[in-house]
Amino acid sequence: MSSLPFDPTPQALSRVDWTGTRAAGLARLEAFLPAAGAAYTRARNTDLGPDDRSNVSALSPWLARRLITEEEVVSRVMACHGFVKAEKFIQEVYWRSYWKGWLEMRPQVLTRFNQDRLALKQTVAEDPALAQRLARAKAGETGIACFDAWVRELTTLGWLHNHARMWFASIWIFTLELPWQLGADFFFKHLLDADVASNTLSWRWVAGLHTKGKHYLARASNIETHTLGRFNPAGQLAENALPLDEPFLQTGPGALPEREILFEERIGLLVHGEDLHPESLPLSAKVVGAGLLHVAEIGPADGAKNKFTRRAEQDACNRLEQAFGVEAPLMASLDEVLNWAVGLDVKEIATPYAPVGPIAWHVTDLKRALADQGIRLVQVRRSWDSRTWPLATGGFFKLKEKLPNLVRDLDRA
Ligand SMILES: Cc1cc2nc3c(=O)[nH]c(=O)nc-3n(C[C@H](O)[C@H](O)[C@H](O)COP(=O)(O)OP(=O)(O)OC[C@H]3O[C@@H](n4cnc5c(N)ncnc54)[C@H](O)[C@@H]3O)c2cc1C
Known part of the structure; x- marks a missing residue:
């Protein structure tokens, strides 16, 4: 120790x-x-x-x-x-x-992940032995003390240290031999910081799919050292497992979407859970109305993650009202947003750029629906993102x- x-x-x-x-x-x-x-x-x-x-x-x-x-x-x-x-x-x-x-630049990686995830849920439904192993892992009943403790931490607190996330994912994949996609899904449901890119790609990295053939193996001695002796799963881990492989997936980078520009002097501002600091968005126009698009989060409704999100969205609405001096409703459906936008009598609505993921899919639907009403939805990208x-x-x-x-x-x- x-x-x-x-x-x-x-x-x-x-x-x-x-x-x-x-x-x-x-x-x-x-x-x-x-x-x-x-x-x-x-x-x-x-x-x-x-x-x-x-x-x-x-x-x-x-x-x-x-x-x-x-x-x-x-x-x-x-x-x-x-x-x-x-x-x-x-x-x-x-x-x-x-x-x-x-x-x-590679949204197809997320598409494949989502297809696999849904197909695997069906596989689990048809395979009682797999369903039981999965249920034990998710309940923190594997008998591997560190893993079981991290499950409790994840499902109650909604947060794990980076090293614990690496060990957890490695044990899930290589020792418990469970599908990585279901592990990523489990993380995403509970993490306060659930992030489509960091989560999906980190699980792929641990599995050996991001850097082909290079996987991350959790070792008992490393866990003992870096938990200061709180855990030592000696003899319980698959420390020699091989990296995972997968059917061919094109991972060459495509182009980034073009940066969009606002033309109007009066605009509406619609924020969402990918970017809840509207005060620092680079906006050149006068905001005459503001609102927040709520996209339902996966995970237990009364769990730590959803509580954090609800509070964060309310906090953003309050700050929108203070910063722009307008009412800022929280809207959970496309129709609500459409009515709000039409009522503002503007030709453009600005919204923070939503990176690939569930919120971006809603934004795409909304863009089409607003266009039918003669309103342009402009995704404002921060220079931080454009430069990195x-x-x-x-x-x-x-x-x-x-x-x-x-x-x-x-x-x-
Ligand atoms: C399997 C797995 C799943 C993960 N899922 C997520 C996720 O859904 N959301 C998420 O934000 N991070 C995820 N991470 C990355 C990382 O574990 C967390 O960002 C980090 O633990 C957050 O702790 P911190 O704020 O104390 O980070 P610090 O060490 O204090 O670092 C500062 C900030 O840098 C960023 N950061 C640090 N390490 C990483 C990393 N490896 N990858 C990306 N960003 C990083 C985070 O925004 C973090 O807040 C995952 C890692 C693994 C191995």
Whole structure:
């Protein structure tokens, strides 16, 4: 058992207040700032357990919905530590953008995942033995203490440390021999930070499908070291399993959609769960009406993830009202949005760009329906995304080597 590689930090940093508001996200950012430099570089890989998150930011739930933006997190960290000391942390924030850009240029990977996921649900329905193994894993009744504990953490709290996510996915795939797509589905239903790109592609990465033939194998000794001896599943893990393979899937990058521009002087503003910080959207026009498109989240209605989302959406509506001085209704159906848009008497509605995933599918339907009413729905893409996504044509390295330029240009964006 190794000792903690950094000084113990105050209680406020250890305990995370998982409230779905921008204020809670900003408070967590401020609490974590002193630890974002050398301490993060040294200690981030250790999973100290749910009562101590002092060695990582735990900002992912707020970043995933852009209650706080990548740009403000990186800018605050840079101001506090400078690039060199905070490079590791900054790299991690850019990993999120890398996965997004990678998937944006290869939406067929998500299509295949969704087809497989639905087909596998049918397979499970017809295979009682598989259904039982799956149910045991999801109930945290595998007899592998670390895995069972992470299941409880995931299903109650809605959050896991990055290393625990890697071990979890690896044990699911290689030891329990369950389909990775159903593991990704289970994560997505419960994670407060559920993100289509980071989640789907990380599961593919663990399985050995992202970098062909390179998989991630969870080892008991590594788990023991990086949980500071809380767990040691010696003899319980498949530590020599081979990477997964899959039928051919085209993963060459396609083109990114063109950036769209607003032409009108009066517009409506429609936000959604992919970007809940409308105050910082680059808008050139006067907002005469605002609203929020609610897209139902998968996962238990009264679970931590859905509670976080509901709070986050309400928080965004309140901020819309304050920032633009208009009423901001929360709308759950296409018809509601259409009526709202027509009532505004505008020719354009701006909405944050929705990366590939369920919200983007709703936005596409809405775009067509609004066009029938003579209203243009304009997807406004942030310069952060426009500058990072084109760098995700291959491996992360291409983006990583541009990091000094990317962060230097942040002030000028
Ligand atoms: C199987 C698996 C599934 C995952 N699913 C998700 C998901 O649905 N949503 C999600 O946001 N992250 C996901 N991740 C990535 C990563 O585990 C989390 O982003 C990270 O644990 C969040 O903790 P943190 O905020 O303390 O991160 P920190 O270590 O403090 O890093 C700061 C920020 O950088 C980003 N980041 C860090 N590591 C990664 C990474 N490996 N990939 C992408 N972004 C990263 C996050 O936005 C994070 O908040 C997954 C990883 C694995 C292995």
